[in-house]
Amino acid sequence: MKNISICVGSSCHLKGSYKIIELAKAYIAEHNLEDKVNLGAAFCLGRCTDGVSVKIDDEIICGVSEGNFRQIFDEKVLADLS
Amino acid sequence: MMNSKAFSFCTDIGYLSVNKHDEQLCGDHVELVEQDENSIVFVLADGLGSGVKASILSTLTSKIISTMMANSMSVEDCVATMAATLPVCDVRKVAYSTFTIIRVVNNKEAEIIQYDNPQVIMLRDGKNYDYPKTINQIDGKTIYHSKIPLKLDDTFITTSDGAIYAGVGSSLNFGWQRDNIIEFMEGVYDREYSAKALATILLDECVRLYGGSPGDDTTVGVIKIREREQVNLMIGPPSDPKDLNKMLTLFFSKEGKHIVCGGTTSTLTGQFLGKPVIPCLDYISPDIPPMATIEGVDLVTEGVVTISRVLDYAKDYLGENKLYDDWTILQDGASCIARMLFEDATDINFYVGRAVNAAHQNPNLPITFNIKMQLVDELSKCLKSMGKKIKVSYF
Numbered sequence: 182m183k184n185i186s187i188c189v190g191s192s193c194h195l196k197g198s199y200k201i202i203e204l205a206k207a208y209i210a211e212h213n214l215e216d217k218v219n220l221g222a223a224f225c226l227g228r229c230t231d232g233v234s235v236k237i238d239d240e241i242i243c244g245v246s247e248g249n250f251r252q253i254f255d256e257k258v259l260a261d262l263s
Numbered sequence: 264m265m266n267s268k269a270f271s272f273c274t275d276i277g278y279l280s281v282n283k284h285d286e287q288l289c290g291d292h293v294e295l296v297e298q299d300e301n302s303i304v305f306v307l308a309d310g311l312g313s314g315v316k317a318s319i320l321s322t323l324t325s326k327i328i329s330t331m332m333a334n335s336m337s338v339e340d341c342v343a344t345m346a347a348t349l350p351v352c353d354v355r356k357v358a359y360s361t362f363t364i365i366r367v368v369n370n371k372e373a374e375i376i377q378y379d380n381p382q383v384i385m386l387r388d389g390k391n392y393d394y395p396k397t398i399n400q401i402d403g404k405t406i407y408h409s410k411i412p413l414k415l416d417d418t419f420i421t422t423s424d425g426a427i428y429a430g431v432g433s434s435l436n437f438g439w440q441r442d443n444i445i446e447f448m449e450g451v452y453d454r455e456y457s458a459k460a461l462a463t464i465l466l467d468e469c470v471r472l473y474g475g476s477p478g479d480d481t482t483v484g485v486i487k488i489r490e491r492e493q494v495n496l497m498i499g500p501p502s503d504p505k506d507l508n509k510m511l512t513l514f515f516s517k518e519g520k521h522i523v524c525g526g527t528t529s530t531l532t533g534q535f536l537g538k539p540v541i542p543c544l545d546y547i548s549p550d551i552p553p554m555a556t557i558e559g560v561d562l563v564t565e566g567v568v569t570i571s572r573v574l575d576y577a578k579d580y581l582g583e584n585k586l587y588d589d590w591t592i593l594q595d596g597a598s599c600i601a602r603m604l605f606e607d608a609t610d611i612n613f614y615v616g617r618a619v620n621a622a623h624q625n626p627n628l629p630i631t632f633n634i635k636m637q638l639v640d641e642l643s644k645c646l647k648s649m650g651k652k653i654k655v656s657y658f
Contacts (some may be wrong), residue, residue: 186542187544189526189552189553189565190526190527190552190565191552191565191566191567191568193489194552194565194568195568198552199546199549202544202546205391218577220290220544221542221544222543222555223542224526224529224530224540224542224555224563224565225525225526225527225529225530226525229620235639241295253496
């Protein structure tokens with residue numbers, strides 16, 4: 182089980198939290214991970230200068246964007262679960 | 264006990280006008296003066312004719328009356344001063360403006376003085392209430408005078424004659440009589456509606472009956488007696504972290520609803536209350552960050568982005584009122600705050616923390632410390648214009 186929280190604080194929101202949440206939902210559906218991933222939001226992870234911040238279990242990953250989303254999720258989520 | 268209860272009442276006032284088609288100026292004018300904390304004078308004047316002449320007459324009339332009444336001068340003096348001051352119309356050889364005065368004294372009694380405008384409609388518990396009137400002659404003018412002890416939810420609806428002429432010759436043969444307006448307002452009445460909402464509903468109906476092109480300036484003013492309701496809003500952590508406990512203790516010791524805005528502020532509030540902050544994942548509108556919940560807090564939202572949208576709504580509400588259907592229905596953070604502040608609250612306390620969020624001092628981000636302070640400043644000005652009592656405390 183993976184716990185993923187996507188930051189929706191002011192800075193991350195302005196850098197595109199909405200898009201990342203949509204991508205994450207689509208990613209989970211695409212790989213049938215509904216039972217293996219707990220997707221939630223976070224109210225400011227305290228890394229505002231380098232958003233969008235995503236917390237995967239105990240690790241905070243900064244600077245998540247549409248461009249690097251798939252690479253990060255393949256590496257940190259899918260690889261660990263399979 | 265009766266007295267102390269009456270003092271917890273306050274007035275909720277909303278008014279708006281549409282101009283006669285093709286006119287730039289409105290010949291109706293509303294003036295509102297706060298005599299003291301619990302007493303107001305509301306004057307609706309309708310100047311003879313339309314356009315600039317009518318506008319001058321009604322503006323002068325309502326200004327003179329409201330200023331004089333607020334200084335406790337008699338109706339006779341007001342009418343005499345008006346008659347001596349108003350410019351005489353070249354065409355009609357008269358100086359003429361009708362008026363309705365509604366004066367609420369200590370939030371306990373309404374005094375209504377009416378000259379030639381459609382008679383004020385009063386709803387008590389949502390039903391028409393036929394209040395007593397006495398007739399006076401002042402300077403050859405027939406003036407109706409009433410004094411009414413107030414009850415909670417009493418609603419006074421005043422209109423210029425444009426409202427009762429709505430639909431003449433087009434959608435209705437004889438216009439919209441006072442009885443029709445009463446029936447309509449009894450039908451739409453809901454005690455949850457604000458004065459502004461009721462006024463908007465009635466004016467929209469008039470414009471509809473006019474087929475979208477009003478044949479006369481039309482104004483609707485609504486005064487509603489309601490209970491005071493306090494709302495407290497906190498945004499930002501204090502500049503000195505040592506003041507955090509003091510700020511939160513003061514904030515939560517206040518009666519009424521509590522709104523917490525800002526990610527860091529919410530996290531600190533959760534720690535203070537010993538309750539988890541549970542953010543919601545779903546964006547209701549892509550522009551406004553999702554809300555969160557903390558047990559013991561009525562609303563938890565993000566900070567600057569949400570508040571700046573609330574400010575947009577406030578400015579619109581005071582002006583064209585085009586976004587009303589958005590914020591009264593949508594469930595995003597900004598709309599929820601707007602409803603709580605604009606419709607529910609009569610007294611609002613802002614708790615503003617002046618901590619600078621280091622992360623926001625980033626040239627790539629359109630949010631700065633100054634913007635937060637400006638937002639609160641502007642928002643409290645707008646809320647004051649809505650007739651709310653505002654207190655801002657900085658930490």
